Amino acid sequence: MTLDAVLARIDADLPHALDRLMALMRIPSISTDPAHAADCAAAADWLAEDLRAIGFDAHPRPTPGHPMVMGHGGTAGPRLLFYGHYDVQPVDPLELWHRDPFDPAIEDTPRGRVIRGRGSSDDKGQLMTFVEACRAWKAVHGTLPARITMFFEGEEESGSPSLVPFLKENAADLDADIALICDTGLFAEGTPGIVTMLRGLLGEEITITGPAKDLHSGMYGGAAMNPIRVLARIIAALHDENGRVTVPGFYDGVPDLPEEVARQWQGLGFDAAGFLGEVGLSAPAGEKDRTPLEMIWSRPTCEVNGISGGYTGAGFKTVLPSKASAKISFRLVGQQDPLKIRESFRAMVRGMLPPDCSVDFHGHGASPAAQMAIGDPAFEKARTALSEEWPNPAAFIGCGGSIPVAGYFKDILGLDSMLIGFGKDDDAIHSPNEKYDVDSFHKGIRSWARILAALAA
Template sequence: MTDHSRIGEVLSTLDEELPRALDRLVEFLRIPSISTDPAYKGEVRRAAEWLCAELTSLGFEAGLRDTPGHPMVVAHSPKGTRRPLLFYGHYDVQPVDPLDLWERPPFEPQIEDTPQGKVIRGRGASDDKGQLMTFVEAFRAWKAVHGSLPSDLVLLFEGEEESGSPSLRPFLRENAEELRAGVAMICDTGLYADGRPAITTQLRGLYGDEIVLRAADRDLHSGSFGGLAANPIQVLVDALSTIKDATGRVTLPGFYDGVEELSGELRADWDALGFDPGEFLSRVGLKHPIGEQGRTGLEMVWNRPTFEINGITGGYTGDGFKTVLPAEARAKVSFRLTGAQDPERIREAFRAHIRAHVPADCTVEFHGHGASPASRMDISDPAFTAAKAALSQEWGREAAYIGAGGSIPIAGDFKEILGMDSMLIGFARDDDRIHSPNEKYDLDSFAKGARSWARILAALG
C-alpha cells in the first residue's frame, strides 16, 4: 500500500497511543535541561541522552555530538528515494525564575483541566519539548503501521537554543554535507491567534546598536553652562528624532533597498486572517495604530522594516531634581529588517547619520548587538502546498501562510549555510506562557500536532 492509503492507520495509532505518548512527554519534561545555567549542564546532557535513546529505539541511527557547549542530537533514518527532510527542534528550556509565581514545581509536570480544555503544565511543555515530541510520536506511529521509518529523514535537536545557540552555526558549517536536505521542518512556532494552523514563511531580520555620546569631562551646572555647552542627551535625541519622517518612513539613505512588496498569494492569505490592529493593541492597553502610513497592520508587523528606540539614559534620573548638563548619554536602538535588506549597509548608514549630528568637541562610540538578515521562504516549492493541504485537512480549516515580526535565527542559518528553505510549523498558542511561570501546552495541540506531522510525512512522500 502507498503512504497515502495507510495514513488512516497511522492516525488511529496516534489516537490509541496518546496516553503513553503523554507519559513519555511527562518523563522528558521532568529533566531540568536549563542550558543557560552551568549548574544544570549534567541535566542538559541527560535530556540529550534521553532523546537519543528514544530515537534509537525507533530505529534511527542516533548519537550525541559534543560541542564546546551542550551536545547536539543527530539522527538519521534509512536512506531511500524520498526528498530528504531535516527536522529541527530544541530540548533545552528557559530558567524558571521567579519560582514563587509557579502554581506547582516547574519540573513536576501535570495534566490539568482548564476552562479551555486539558493542558500539560511544566517548564518546556510548549517551548520546545512538547512540540519536538510531536515529531517523535509521528515517527513512532508511522513505524508501528509501516514496519519501518520514513526514509531520508535527518533530525537535529539542539541543546543551546535558549542560551543563544553559540555552537549551532559552527556545527552547521562543519557538518553541512551530512545535514543538508531538500527542506527543513522547524517546530518552534505556533498556531495563528485564532487557532488556525499556519506555516510561517517569512521572518524579519534584526540589527541592534548602542550609542554612547560624550561631551564635557563632567556633569555641568545648567545655570552656568546651559545654552553654551553641548548637552549630549539633546544631541542624541535630535539625531534619533530625524531617523523617521512624519509618515513613519525611515530616512536613512538606501534603507529600503531590498525591501519587497507582498506577493498576491500572501496578501490574500493575510487579508483572510481578518487582523484588527485596534483589537490587537487593546490587549496591551492601546487602541490607535501608528507606523508607516498606507500599510495594513499585518504588513507593518510582518513585512515592513522598522526603527525603534529601545532605551535611552543620561543625566540625573534619581528622586528629586538636579539641574545638570550630563557628561554622557546612551541609547539602544534596533531595526527589524525585511526582504533582502543588508544589515551591514544599514549599520553604516545609521552610524554615519549619528556622527553627522555630533558636535566637533563631542565623541561618539557604538557597540553592535547582532546583525542578521530577514528570511523569506520560497512557497512556490510544491512541498509548501502539500504541507498546507495536510494541515488544513487535519485541523478542519484552511491553513495560512503567515509572517513573523520577530526573528528565528535558525531559519536564516539553514538558508545561508545549508542552502535550503524551512517550513516553520508549530502548534503553540498565544497563552502558553512560554518563558514565564506556569508554562503549558494544550493536549489538543500535542495530539493534533503529531497527527499533522504524520499527514505531512504522507503528503511529502
C-alpha cells in the same frame, strides 16, 4: 489503513507523550545564561537517548557553545531534515510566574487544557510533536516512512553562534530533499499555516559611557553629561513621527507587498482588534500607512528589548550614572542587508554622541529575511495534509518572528524549508507563564503523521 493506525496509536499514547515532554521541560536549558551550560548539555543527552529509543542513530555533537543533537533514521522514502531547538528563554521576572517555570504541569483553563512551563511552546513542545509522530509510526509499522535526519539546536535563543560553522562542517550529514521546521504558530484558532515569508533579525547592544564613575547628582548634576539622557535621545530618534525607522538606508531592499499577496492577506480576515485587544492594546503602533498584518509580517521594525542604567532598586538614589545601555533589535524583510544596517545604525549612534561620551557596541546575530520557493510540490502536499487534520484549510502565511535557520538551510545546504507549527498568540513565549495547548500538542503530532504520509506517498 496505514495512517489511521498511526493516528490511533498517537491518540492512545498521548498521556505518555505528555510525560516525556514534561521530563524534557524539567531540564532548565537556558542557553543565554552560562550558569545553565550543564543543563543545556543534559537536554541534548536526553533528546539523543530518546531518539535512540525509537531507532535513530543519534548523538549530541559538540560545538564551541552548546551541543547540537543529530540523528538519522529510516531506510527508504524522501529525505527530510527536521529542525527544532531544545534551549529556552530566560524566565525573569520570576515573581510573575504562577508556578516554578521548570516544574511543568497540565492545567485546566477556561480555554482548555494547557501544558504550563518554560519551553512548553518555544520550542520543546513543538519539537516533540515531530518526535512523537515518528515514535507512533515506528511502533505501528516497525520502520519510518522516510529517511529522516533529526537536527536539534541548543543556541536558538542566544543568536545561534555555532549554527553556521556547524552547517558548513556537516553539510553532507545534513543533506536532504527538504527541511521541516517546527517553531512557528497556527494562523488562527483552528487554522494552520505554512510560513513562506520570514523576517530577519539584527540584534545590537549599545552601552553609553559618560563620567568615568557613578557621580552624586547633587555635586555634579547640571555640569556632567548623563549617559541615560544621551541613550534616551538616541532611542527617541530611531523612529520618526510616522513610525518609520530613521536609520539611514534602512528601507533599502524592502519590497512592496505584491498585489496578489495583499489580496490573499485581506481575505484571511485577520482580527487586528482581537490580536491587540488580547494584550490590552487598541491602536496599532507601527508605520501609519500600513495595516497591522503588514506591520507584523512584511514590514521591517526596530524595537528596544531592554534598557538599564543608574539606580533601579527600591527607593531613590541621586546618582548620576557612568553608564547606560540598551538592547535593540531590528526585524528585516526582503533584501535588507543586516550587516549594512548594523554599520549604518552604529554610525548614526556615533554621530549623536555629545563630547565626553563614548559608545560600545555588541552584536547579537544578524540574519536576513527568507522567502520560500512554494513551487515545490511538497508545499501543496503538506497544505492538503494539514487541512485534513484541522477544522479550517491551511494557509501560506508570513511570520513576524525570525527563524534564521531557514535562511541558513537555503544558503548553506541549498534546502527549502517548510515552517509548520502549532503555537498560539496567547502562548506567552518569552514571557512568564508560557503554555502550550494540549490540543496544539496532540493535533500537532497527528499533523506531522499526516504530512509524513503525504510526503512518502
